[in-house]
Amino acid sequence: MYSLQNTLYVMTPNAYAHLENNTVRIDVEREKRLQVPLHHVGSLVCFGNVMVSPALMHRLADEGKSLVLLETSGRFKARLEGPISGNILLRQAQHRSAGDRGFALELARAIIAGKLKNSRALLVRAARETPDSTEQAALTRTADNLAASLRAAAVATDLDALRGVEGEAARGYFGSLNSVVKPQARAHFALNGRTRRPPLDRFNALLSFLYSMLMNDCRSALETVGLDPQLGFLHAVRPGRAALALDLQEEFRSILADRLALTLINRSQLGPGDFDQREGGVVMLNDRGRRTVITAWQERKQEEITHPLLGMKLPIGVVPFVQARLMARTVRGEMTGYLPYLPK
Amino acid sequence: MTETDPIPLSALQHWAYCPRQCGLIHLEQAFADNIHTARGQAVHRLVDTPGYEMQAGVKVERALPLWCDRLGLIGKADLVEFHPDGRIFPVEFKHGRRRQKHHDDVQLAAQALCLEEMLGRPVTHGAIYHASSRRRREVAITSELRRLVQETTDAIRVMLTSGRLPPPVNDARCRECSLNEICEPAALAAKDIQAELRAELFRTTDPS
Numbered sequence: 001m002y003s004l005q006n007t008l009y010v011m012t013p014n015a016y017a018h019l020e021n022n023t024v025r026i027d028v029e030r031e032k033r034l035q036v037p038l039h040h041v042g043s044l045v046c047f048g049n050v051m052v053s054p055a056l057m058h059r060l061a062d063e064g065k066s067l068v069l070l071e072t073s074g075r076f077k078a079r080l081e082g083p084i085s086g087n088i089l090l091r092q093a094q095h096r097s098a099g100d101r102g103f104a105l106e107l108a109r110a111i112i113a114g115k116l117k118n119s120r121a122l123l124v125r126a127a128r129e130t131p132d133s134t135e136q137a138a139l140t141r142t143a144d145n146l147a148a149s150l151r152a153a154a155v156a157t158d159l160d161a162l163r164g165v166e167g168e169a170a171r172g173y174f175g176s177l178n179s180v181v182k183p184q185a186r187a188h189f190a191l192n193g194r195t196r197r198p199p200l201d202r203f204n205a206l207l208s209f210l211y212s213m214l215m216n217d218c219r220s221a222l223e224t225v226g227l228d229p230q231l232g233f234l235h236a237v238r239p240g241r242a243a244l245a246l247d248l249q250e251e252f253r254s255i256l257a258d259r260l261a262l263t264l265i266n267r268s269q270l271g272p273g274d275f276d277q278r279e280g281g282v283v284m285l286n287d288r289g290r291r292t293v294i295t296a297w298q299e300r301k302q303e304e305i306t307h308p309l310l311g312m313k314l315p316i317g318v319v320p321f322v323q324a325r326l327m328a329r330t331v332r333g334e335m336t337g338y339l340p341y342l343p344k
Numbered sequence: 345m346t347e348t349d350p351i352p353l354s355a356l357q358h359w360a361y362c363p364r365q366c367g368l369i370h371l372e373q374a375f376a377d378n379i380h381t382a383r384g385q386a387v388h389r390l391v392d393t394p395g396y397e398m399q400a401g402v403k404v405e406r407a408l409p410l411w412c413d414r415l416g417l418i419g420k421a422d423l424v425e426f427h428p429d430g431r432i433f434p435v436e437f438k439h440g441r442r443r444q445k446h447h448d449d450v451q452l453a454a455q456a457l458c459l460e461e462m463l464g465r466p467v468t469h470g471a472i473y474h475a476s477s478r479r480r481r482e483v484a485i486t487s488e489l490r491r492l493v494q495e496t497t498d499a500i501r502v503m504l505t506s507g508r509l510p511p512p513v514n515d516a517r518c519r520e521c522s523l524n525e526i527c528e529p530a531a532l533a534a535k536d537i538q539a540e541l542r543a544e545l546f547r548t549t550d551p552s
Binding site: 087089090110113114117120147150151153154225226308309310311322325326329332334335336337339340342 | 371372373374507509511526528530531532534537538541542544545546548
């Protein structure tokens with residue numbers, strides 16, 4: 001049933017992706033590197049200077065598979081759009097409901113609740129696992145604060161109040177994440193709050209990259225179900241910003257990105273050699289680091305979970321698509337309120 | 345879609361199978377493949393190439409464009425036989441074994457009504473060809489089927505005009521439906537689980 005088709009990530013500069021019979025073939029310097037049947041490929045994601053043949057673009061468009069172009073940093077650049085691009089009735093409903101303050105507030109509230117609960121679950125688990133009692137107390141305190149934020153979110157009377165609750169909670173959460181890093185890794189992976197434009201330490205560089213991957217997946221999920229990724233409920237509309245993708249991303253940040261970042265650090269799968277520091281302090285994953293992260297990201301997406309509402313097992317990478325659909329159902333009035341994904 | 349836009353013949357079959365499936369495809373522009381649609385496509389590759397040929401005095405048209413202004417229908421027939429005695433005989437290809445499926449019959453009857461209007465001659469019979477068993481099932485275009493075509497067309501037009509998606513059926517049909525994942529029939533029907541999850545949303549249950 002629900003299967004996660006592979007996303008083919010092409011990261012090698014000057015690689016050439018083309019169609020050969022019914023396969024995608026990747027050549028580098030005229031040598032074959034990879035060949036996979038097209039029906040195994042759900043989407044093609046190209047980083048930086050990757051060439052794609054027109055024949056392959058046509059086939060991807062015909063089959064409704066996405067082709068996404070990213071900068072080498074993982075930032076979104078462009079996407080190939082096929083003949084079925086969205087669902088106009090759904091978009092109309094989305095625009096109407098985004099203009100309905102009551103509806104927008106309730107949807108934003110559900111999104112924040114999902115984010116807070118999932119962030120909190122990460123801290124509660126970390127508190128249970130740490131041997132250090134001081135840190136355990138600190139993590140528990142932050143988890144309690146997030147529970148208080150959740151109660152505040154439940155009664156916030158407008159979007160600004162809700163965003164305020166969320167901002168406060170995020171500061172506390174990122175302030176605690178350092179204690180979740182194993183002591184021996186802390187020298188290389190100190191996190192002093194979240195810095196993102198640009199990231200100023202390795203931990204933030206890693207988070208930024210993972211959030212970009214997550215954001216691309218959320219955007220694809222929204223576009224697949226026909227929602228307009230630019231029109232959000234929690235995130236305000238701004239030119240060039242995929243506000244709804246940012247909305248959808250919230251409930252997945254800690255589950256998919258933060259946990260993975262911590263695992264990669266704590267298991268020493270990433271080290272200082274996987275990052276480059278630029279003059280002035282900006283830190284970025286280098287090519288080797290990106291490869292490690294992408295591989296782990298793909299593996300993580302294959303892990304099976306049970307969706308509480310669907311009551312069935314699915315790869316976790318499919319969950320953003322399920323959630324985008326639930327969002328569409330809420331917007332179309334088939335469900336009375338959005339339900340974020342909360343792992344059991 | 346405005347009221348004057350013709351309705352695709354395939355929509356009649358979708359509606360007869362499940363109104364929501366019809367809505368998902370023709371309103372929400374959803375499409376997904378599964379093993380059944382893949383088999384269907386394989387079967388149709390045989391008849392999708394437009395053209396005609398003569399077989400023992402019978403002229404056979406493949407992928408013949410059809411329309412009916414009276415009902416506002418448009419589509420294509422897999423195959424239409426024109427017999428020397430004047431009989432016009434549409435044949436719809438289906439994968440799988442021979443079976444009685446009334447949604448196939450509605451589609452065939454709609455094709456017959458199109459042919460009647462296009463050619464000004466009666467079409468009294470057609471057939472469903474089942475690819476797996478390689479058997480034809482002859483279907484009489486009865487007044488009852490004709491009425492069903494009219495009713496189905498009207499119902500689809502009402503849905504398309506209203507823009508409202510029919511509710512999920514959540515029964516045995518869903519198991520074979522390629523749109524199951526898009527439709528989420530079970531999740532939408534599970535109002536109690538939804539309510540339970542909603543009640544839990546702002547609560548923290550673990551000891552902290």
